Amino acid sequence: MDVTLSKFILAAVTTKSGIVEGNFPIFMVESQEEQERIATTLGRVLEGVVHDMENGVFILVKH
């Protein structure tokens, strides 16, 4: 039987420091454009969905 994780935060991409913590990779970025680009790339690579927390943080979730 194979076990898979779902509803799991794979990574976070943030423009602001200090508002996201956790035991997953956190990418600090300079601008919104960079945030979009990095989040999209990570989404493709990790096969996760990008969610916008509306506070400057994007999280990537495995569904």
Added chain:
Amino acid sequence: MPPFFITIVTAVILGTLARFFMLKVDYRQYPSYPHGVVTHLSLGFIAATLGAVALPALLEKEFAAVSFLALAAQQFREVRTTEREMLLHLDKSELVQRGPDYIEGIARVFESRNYLVILTALIVSTATHFFNPLLGIISSILAVAAGNRLMTGRNIKDIARVRPGEIRFEGPNVFVENIHIMNLGGEETRETIIERGLGVIIEPFNDNERETLANNGQRMALAHEAASQLGVYKDVDTPEFTPLVRRDKDTGRIGMLILPIERDMEFLITAIKGVPVLESATGKPLRSRAGKKAED
């Protein structure tokens, strides 16, 4: 000629033919041709043989032989298990999965059709033995027709109204009319969804159908059927474009967002209307006193 020769042969042939006519190979490509079809025809042949010999066995006072029918039931239950396991395994390779409920429904159909074959063969052997083979043939046609009619389940069009729904974004949240579908980040994703997406609203006719549509398996079946018929703009690395089916918690309406390859609302609605209502999803709260009284 050995006794019961005509009875048994007629019943076996017509029973197997009955199974053949029940095998529908359509857009679902299931059972797969040719090997899947051969497997099921062979099982149909065995089922027909069992049905055909039941009456001669009784007439010869071989009552023990009838207990073979119980053995047959065991075998055909095995068919259901095999089908279920295989489809569940294959489901992992689907871009939009069928879901366990739909698979259980398919497996159940495969099992029950073998019983229908046994019944058909039994009817044919009875008609052939007591009357003549011609009447046997007629009775088999009637049995298959009756079986088809009685075993045909309902479709979505029988339980709900399907109509187009407008897709809109509120910040990162995508809605189909007032039904929240998902939170999605990224401008590019949003643009793709606005450009390529289609929204559909499915409104149940009454409280029974509301509960049927609330079932998650039924909703997975909707997404799978829509995606398999119109194609889906998605790959393994873009899970955000998976068709999503969400519920309006107030009214029980269903909202669906899909990015089909063929962006054609008319055919999307046709595809959704044709989705079978799953046996396991069907609920009848209106049959209960509380459910009936609470409806207003």
